[in-house]
Amino acid sequence: xxxxxxxxxxxxxxxxxxxxxxxxxxxxxxxxxxxxxxxxxxxxxxxxxxxxxxxxxxxxxxxxxxxxxxxxxxxxxxxxxxxxxxxxxxxxxxxxxxxxxxxxxxxxxxxxxxxxxxxxxxxxxxxxxxxxxxxxxxxxxx
Amino acid sequence: xxxxxxxxxxxxxxxxxxxxxxxxxxxxxxxxxxxxxxxxxxxxxxxxxxxxxxxxxxxxxxxxxxxxxxxxxxxxxxxxxxxxxxxxxxxxxxxxxxxxxxxxxxxxxxxxxxxxxxxxxxxxxxxxxxxxxxxxxxxxxxxxxxxxxxxxxxxxxxxxxxxxxxxxxxxxxxxxxxxxxxxxxxxxxxxxxxxxxxxxxxxxxxxxxxxxxxxxxxxxxxxxxxxxxxxxxxxxxxxxxxxxxxxxxxxxxxxxxxxxxxxxxxxxxxxxxxxxxxxxxxxxxxxxxxxxxxxxxxxxxxxxxxxxxxxxxxxxxxxxxxxxxxxxxxxxxxxxxxxxxxxxxxxxxxxxxxxxxxxxxxxxxxxxxxxxxxxxxxxxxxxxxxxxxxxxxxxxxxxxxxxxxxxxxxxxxxxxxxxxxxxxxxxxxxxx
Ligand SMILES: [Zn+2]
Numbered sequence: 001x002x003x004x005x006x007x008x009x010x011x012x013x014x015x016x017x018x019x020x021x022x023x024x025x026x027x028x029x030x031x032x033x034x035x036x037x038x039x040x041x042x043x044x045x046x047x048x049x050x051x052x053x054x055x056x057x058x059x060x061x062x063x064x065x066x067x068x069x070x071x072x073x074x075x076x077x078x079x080x081x082x083x084x085x086x087x088x089x090x091x092x093x094x095x096x097x098x099x100x101x102x103x104x105x106x107x108x109x110x111x112x113x114x115x116x117x118x119x120x121x122x123x124x125x126x127x128x129x130x131x132x133x134x135x136x137x138x139x140x141x142x
Numbered sequence: 143x144x145x146x147x148x149x150x151x152x153x154x155x156x157x158x159x160x161x162x163x164x165x166x167x168x169x170x171x172x173x174x175x176x177x178x179x180x181x182x183x184x185x186x187x188x189x190x191x192x193x194x195x196x197x198x199x200x201x202x203x204x205x206x207x208x209x210x211x212x213x214x215x216x217x218x219x220x221x222x223x224x225x226x227x228x229x230x231x232x233x234x235x236x237x238x239x240x241x242x243x244x245x246x247x248x249x250x251x252x253x254x255x256x257x258x259x260x261x262x263x264x265x266x267x268x269x270x271x272x273x274x275x276x277x278x279x280x281x282x283x284x285x286x287x288x289x290x291x292x293x294x295x296x297x298x299x300x301x302x303x304x305x306x307x308x309x310x311x312x313x314x315x316x317x318x319x320x321x322x323x324x325x326x327x328x329x330x331x332x333x334x335x336x337x338x339x340x341x342x343x344x345x346x347x348x349x350x351x352x353x354x355x356x357x358x359x360x361x362x363x364x365x366x367x368x369x370x371x372x373x374x375x376x377x378x379x380x381x382x383x384x385x386x387x388x389x390x391x392x393x394x395x396x397x398x399x400x401x402x403x404x405x406x407x408x409x410x411x412x413x414x415x416x417x418x419x420x421x422x423x424x425x426x427x428x429x430x431x432x433x434x435x436x437x438x439x440x441x442x443x444x445x446x447x448x449x450x451x452x453x454x455x456x457x458x459x460x461x462x463x464x465x466x467x468x469x470x471x472x473x474x475x476x477x478x479x480x481x482x483x484x485x486x487x488x489x490x491x492x493x494x495x496x497x498x499x500x501x502x503x504x505x506x507x508x509x510x511x512x513x514x515x516x517x518x519x520x521x522x523x524x525x526x527x528x529x530x531x532x533x534x535x536x537x538x539x540x541x542x543x544x545x546x547x548x549x550x551x552x553x554x555x556x557x558x559x560x561x562x563x564x565x566x567x568x569x570x571x572x573x574x
Contacts, residue, residue, distance in 0.1 A: 006524030006525070007524075008517070008522055008524075008529070008552075008554060010553055010554055010557065015554075036526055038526060038529075038530065040529075040530075040533055040550070040551065040552065041551050041552075042529065042551070042552050042553075043526075044524065044525070044526055044529075046524075060519065063519070063554075063555060063556050064519075064554065065517065065519045065522035065554060065555065066522070066524070067522050067523050067524030068524075069523075069524045069525070098525075098526075098527070099525075114525075116523075116524070116525070117525070
């Protein structure tokens with residue numbers, strides 16, 4: 001099971017830096033991230049990091065509201081049309097997700113999907129013919 | 143079971159007669175002060191004495207502004223030589239309000255305070271840590287003298303420095319604490335930061351909370367945190383300070399010591415008495431104070447008399463927890479709103495942390511109420527839907543309570559500025 005760290009973020013100057021300062025001090029590397037915010041003045045930043053448990057612990061100790069959320073990382077070829085193909089397969093599996101983001105590397109790209117609220121997401125995606133990145137490689141995307 | 147059995151269980155009729163006798167003595171004392179001397183002398187239709195407690199309604203009210211206007215000695219009945227202490231408000235704007243005590247007054251207050259503590263279950267075997275400011279603030283010395291009178295071991299710790307408070311508690315096996323409620327929630331956070339649990343790592347057996355309006359929900363939270371009962375204390379500096387009213391073991395309202403204070407509840411607009419059970423402004427007359435008696439003093443605190451007898455057997459009536467002050471109330475879009483109503487809603491929601499802040503703003507010519515609400519770190523699950531639902535739920539609950547739709551802003555725990563002393567909850571930035 002792979003995890004991202006989701007962090008509550010007030011929409012205020014300097015607030016994001018509070019988070020990155022904690023990660024920097026703990027020597028944690030951010031592999032990719034995305035940021036959602038609402039009209040209510042707050043948002044959530046989702047972080048895929050190399051050491052999610054450590055990041056979660058350090059952020060919590062610093063008094064920051066953080067949570068570990070289950071994810072799957074789907075690899076694809078880094079070329080036009082790859083994401084379209086991937087999304088068709090996900091739709092075919094009947095899975096609907098609210099948080100997803102990506103990253104591309106040398107010839108390969110990755111699609112990160114938050115599956116915390118979807119039980120059996122991995123099994124369903126696998127049976128729809130999707131390749132899921134094994135946990136040990138999730139935290140070393142390169 | 144009682145500190146003064148006979149006085150505390152005096153039958154209703156005898157208690158009223160005692161009040162009449164003491165009121166007449168008080169009126170005689172009061173006439174010796176410049177203020178009341180002139181007030182009662184100038185206006186010949188004020189009676190010299192009354193025959194029953196209802197007779198007090200023929201006398202004029204006293205308000206805080208008069209205390210300020212006649213600062214410092216206008217209400218003093220005795221030569222300064224007789225006075226042994228004063229307590230005064232901070233008075234950041236205008237004259238402070240000051241109350242003087244002679245030896246009798248200090249003894250009487252200490253006894254009321256000892257009676258209050260005994261009523262809440264404090265005994266001479268307790269180790270009592272008083273975690274409020276000493277000095278001019280009445281909560282420090284008021285409790286101090288009461289604890290000593292009762293015979294418990296007092297630790298005059300004063301306010302602040304949570305690590306030192308915890309060390310004192312552990313070094314001396316503190317069994318009872320007095321503090322303001324917002325401080326206790328902060329103290330609990332420090333216990334947790336130190337990886338200590340007050341339920342296991344202290345010998346606490348009861349708490350006294352007061353000097354700051356709070357809700358039943360906040361009390362419940364404090365009781366859960368510390369695993370012991372928290373008894374409500376009520377007082378105000380014009381009526382000595384603490385020791386005016388206190389909860390007994392039943393925690394069903396605060397017995398107000400009627401041998402020392404004559405209590406009226408009036409409608410703050412019409413100033414007419416309201417029936418028992420109905421909320422109004424608390425009006426008090428001192429019955430056992432010589433140096434600085436006050437007649438029909440408008441406290442501006444909103445409460446009610448709780449009808450019926452208390453199972454503890456004390457005949458002194460009970461007042462409800464203070465739901466607000468007439469001057470805390472604000473008016474928004476024509477609705478009268480007390481901050482306590484909003485706190486009551488927030489503290490019922492488990493995901494809400496201990497602090498909140500109400501800001502009244504003018505946004506494009508519309509007055510709005512913005513409430514910053516701390517979310518509890520442990521409740522955070524990392525998804526937007528959860529926060530969205532919480533925000534909508536709070537908006538609806540508060541609208542149902544105060545009839546105005548608030549703007550709810552969720553904020554990080556610990557991000558609201560911490561107030562020293564009494565927590566300031568309302569910031570009014572509206573354009574007038
Ligand atoms: Zn009782």
